[in-house]
Amino acid sequence: MVKNTEESKPLCIGVLALQGDFQAHIDAMERAGATVAPVRTAEAVAACDGLILPGGESTAIGKLMARYEIDTAIREAAGRGIPVYGTCAGMILLAKDIVSGAERGGQPTLGLMDIAVARNAFGRQVDSFEADIEAPAVSPDGPLRGVFIRAPYVVEAGPGVEVLARYQDRIVLARQGSLLAAAFHPELTDDLRVHQYFLDMVTAGRNGADN
Amino acid sequence: MAENGRNGANGAAATLDSGENRAEKATWRNKIGLAEMLKGGVIMDVVNAEQARIAEEAGAVAVMALERVPADIRKDGGVARMSDPKMIREIMDAVTIPVMAKARIGHIVEARILEAMGVDFIDESEVLTPADEQFHIDKLDFRVPFVCGCRDLGEALRRIGEGAAMIRTKGEAGTGNIVEAVRHMRTVMAGIRKIRAMDAAELMTEAKNLQAPYDLVRYIWETGKLPVPNFSAGGVATPADAALMMQLGAEAVFVGSGIFKSGDPAERAKRIVDAVTYYNDYDKLVEISTGLGEPMVGIDIRTLDEKELLATRGW
Numbered sequence: 110m111v112k113n114t115e116e117s118k119p120l121c122i123g124v125l126a127l128q129g130d131f132q133a134h135i136d137a138m139e140r141a142g143a144t145v146a147p148v149r150t151a152e153a154v155a156a157c158d159g160l161i162l163p164g165g166e167s168t169a170i171g172k173l174m175a176r177y178e179i180d181t182a183i184r185e186a187a188g189r190g191i192p193v194y195g196t197c198a199g200m201i202l203l204a205k206d207i208v209s210g211a212e213r214g215g216q217p218t219l220g221l222m223d224i225a226v227a228r229n230a231f232g233r234q235v236d237s238f239e240a241d242i243e244a245p246a247v248s249p250d251g252p253l254r255g256v257f258i259r260a261p262y263v264v265e266a267g268p269g270v271e272v273l274a275r276y277q278d279r280i281v282l283a284r285q286g287s288l289l290a291a292a293f294h295p296e297l298t299d300d301l302r303v304h305q306y307f308l309d310m311v312t313a314g315r316n317g318a319d320n
Numbered sequence: 321m322a323e324n325g326r327n328g329a330n331g332a333a334a335t336l337d338s339g340e341n342r343a344e345k346a347t348w349r350n351k352i353g354l355a356e357m358l359k360g361g362v363i364m365d366v367v368n369a370e371q372a373r374i375a376e377e378a379g380a381v382a383v384m385a386l387e388r389v390p391a392d393i394r395k396d397g398g399v400a401r402m403s404d405p406k407m408i409r410e411i412m413d414a415v416t417i418p419v420m421a422k423a424r425i426g427h428i429v430e431a432r433i434l435e436a437m438g439v440d441f442i443d444e445s446e447v448l449t450p451a452d453e454q455f456h457i458d459k460l461d462f463r464v465p466f467v468c469g470c471r472d473l474g475e476a477l478r479r480i481g482e483g484a485a486m487i488r489t490k491g492e493a494g495t496g497n498i499v500e501a502v503r504h505m506r507t508v509m510a511g512i513r514k515i516r517a518m519d520a521a522e523l524m525t526e527a528k529n530l531q532a533p534y535d536l537v538r539y540i541w542e543t544g545k546l547p548v549p550n551f552s553a554g555g556v557a558t559p560a561d562a563a564l565m566m567q568l569g570a571e572a573v574f575v576g577s578g579i580f581k582s583g584d585p586a587e588r589a590k591r592i593v594d595a596v597t598y599y600n601d602y603d604k605l606v607e608i609s610t611g612l613g614e615p616m617v618g619i620d621i622r623t624l625d626e627k628e629l630l631a632t633r634g635w
Contacts, residue, residue, distance in 0.1 A: 127381075168376060172377075172379040232438075233351075234465065236345065237346070238346075239341040257350075259440070294353060297356065
């Protein structure tokens, strides 16, 4: 079967590289077999088949996104069904609502995902922790190692949101259609299962769009 | 870097039994992880809550809470110590980004006080007057991560060996002069490249010459990088200075006196944040650098006496 050039073009995953641990995501995605590009402009967003919002400081990333009009480009891409995956700060940026901290510093977000997120919800850095996370839909063969750093969690999820994992009853991994959000940092471990899960979402999305 | 052996004698990483699931706090990965989150960002010195809010609004990834910026410490003289916890607490309450604070080199109790307050990162800093002229703090024994300054690779690896989760160049703080930070970053990066090119048999002698732990020298030989994030500090005054340090290999930038000793701190803070993100994009750097007003007044390092240098503190 001969594929047309559009179909045979390898998937390109963009990693928003304004601030944060974007290099760890780039490395993880490359190990998962994807072609990866750092994204620092609105034009670069438009060229991606999937986009990762890394960990970092959500206020800093949010302000840079707004200053360089990258937020608009991401909302447009997500509107076209381009999958977006955020970890920690990325989860905060995806959320429709932020329940604490937003009143100070007027934090800009993308407001894409029907979740309300509490920032620094587990406490300050001395309360950062690691724990095993059961996420059967993502890692049926055993728990994920969750690395939580001044982490947020989801305090409220809308009806369209699928909860993929909880830690002590708090939602720490969730999906809504083509949007995926983790409160922890899979990119800081050697475990590629969450990145692979996202890559499968991107592949499925593109195949779906072709049909 | 391997998790093994990176916790102190008293076991800084605590295992908490939370019933169904065991959580481990303050692991080495948690400590380095926060430094990872700060990459590509700017950490700004602030002396009160108002400055902290200006820094956060500009897009700082963290603030360093201290009573006097280095330029004033240099001017005032005397003994520079840990800041009053009241002032640090006000800054912690004013912003949502991480708050760092400085302890004197070797001052275990200042560091423990900062840890007990819940400060997010401790800078065991040569900018303050050293409390111990022989030994640094055993940083592995703390739950809070530490950053330390260095002038060369050996000094960086000694601090990492003691448990620093982040390294920064010392530069020459409070001068508004980038020349020392450049010297220190180039020295560290050249040291890494030199090890990378070595034969395995040469590593032990290199460790001896650098006065650095062998396993860390070997780590660099295997990976080509430091085992912890490598930031820059000391003398950054302009967006171009910040971009220069990023091009030389810094993964993020500390700005001390450079922001709040300038003509328009809010605007300068924002421009330096942008310059660290777009450090390779010259069209954007033109825009970022244009019409910024007065930078802080700089000091030619050659006019300083040996005893006025802060970078020579630390061993």
